[in-house]
Amino acid sequence: MTDLTITTGDPRDPQATALLEASQMLMRSLFSPEDNHYLPIDALCAPHIRFFVARKGDRLLGCAALADMGGYGEIKSMFVDPETRGQGVGDRLLEQLEYEAREQGLPELRLETGNALHEAIRLYRRHGFTECEPFGDYEANATSVFMQRALG
Secondary structure, eight states: OTTEEEEEOOTTSHHHHHHHHHHHHHHHHHSOGGGOOOOOGGGGGSTTEEEEEEEETTEEEEEEEEEEOSSSEEEEEEEEOGGGTTSSHHHHHHHHHHHHHHHTTOSEEEEEEETTOHHHHHHHHHTTOEEOOOOTTOOOOSSEEEEEEEOO
């Protein structure tokens, strides 16, 4: 998509908040509360998290966050406006997260996503992510898919 810019953003910006709330609503519709691992909006403002937005003009099309977990980076709250899916916004956000993780010296990226999020899983696989065991505080469950990618 031409004219798309990726910049750091604020999860509390009204457009970002609207996207995050849409993402959370989708997660609640697909998964039980115990299988939802999205961060509250205020938690995305923590010092160890970098939040990025994708814009075309004044319109916010997507967002994603990178949490520095010490020995790895974790992708959090990645979401693209459903009206613009399939136009490369997710690819561009993921490339930004990969770039940022390398800049921070993180050796790998990890993520947890839901098994019903087929488009997201395809996106991650296209970018070299493979399934892995649960990590951090996550526990295996019936709906989570855990993925990782070395950044060497």
